[in-house]
Amino acid sequence: MAIVWPASLWPSQMTWGMVYNNRAFTSTLSNAQQIMGYPGAYWLCTLNFDDLFDEDERELTALLGRLHGMFGTVNIPAFTRIRTDNIGAPVIVTGNAQATNLTIGGVTPSKKVFAYGDYITIAGEMFEVVEDAVSTAQGRVQVFLNKRIRRSLPAGAVVEYKNPYSEMRRVDDTNQLTVQPVVANGSFQFREAF
Template sequence: MAEPWPDGLCPQQMSWGCVYNSRAFTSTLSNAQQIVSYPGAYWTCSMSFSALTRTQERLLTSLIGRLQGMAGTIQVPATTRQRADNIGAPVLAAAASTNAYSLSVSGLTANGIVFRAGDYITLEGVMFEVVADATAMGGAAVVTVNKRVRAGIPAGTAIEYQVPWCEMRLTGDVFSVDLQPLTCSATIELREAF
């Protein structure tokens, strides 16, 4: 079970990114290239904490202690992509098959554009970015996402759209905090866990 993100612990800087699983093949005769994309894309995140109070330092170090390096996982919120509106209780209308780029969604109470390009959504701990506006009609919509579904997701799975998060793990086992007389700072590097 992934650790929830602790209340009161806010990084001063975050870097989000997605690592795609593509390979390039270059012809030795013509230098023409072919690109092949495989499933297995994953999110990365770097968080910098500066000017932490002693209470915040304790929150961070105890969190790292519970994670035990790369062994544990945590729910990292995508704070810049949170939403306050209510479009219903979206769920997968049909199972999302492995390698799918689009999701069939039902349970929407709003009509019109319900997901905008750039929205983040979470299904079973996996975070996706919506890459094209999705319009709902009759409570349903088709949502196109940025990366392939790694493993099938069953129909009826709830979609978190208001407070999206990604299940992540630390990229290494070494952690340290820079201590000053009144404050401290630290940086952690994470990658999506699967």
């Protein structure tokens, strides 16, 4: 079970991104390229912490200690993509493995419920919405995503849209902070866990 990220612990800088699983084949005769896209894209994130005072330093090192390096997982929030509006109680209607879109029900009817750039989390897997999505009169909406769905999403699974997060693990096993009198700082890299 993933550890919940402490609400009071905010990085001073973060780098979020997607690592896709594409392969390029280049012809030795004409230099033409063919690109093949495969499943297995994942989120990659680096969190930088500057000017950590005693309490924050302790909280961060305790969190890293509970992870045991790459072994444990943590739900890292998308700090800049939180929402405060209410679009209903969104749940999965269909979310097939390897698809780049899904259908969500239980949202406010006949309204733009998702905008491109919104993040959503379903069963620990985070997606970015890549096109605006307007719901039908029945409160359903088709959502296009930035990556393929890794495994089929069960009908009725809750869609977290207000506080999206990605279940992640450390990229390496090393926990080190630079400690100076009174303050500390460090940089830690995580990748989506699956």
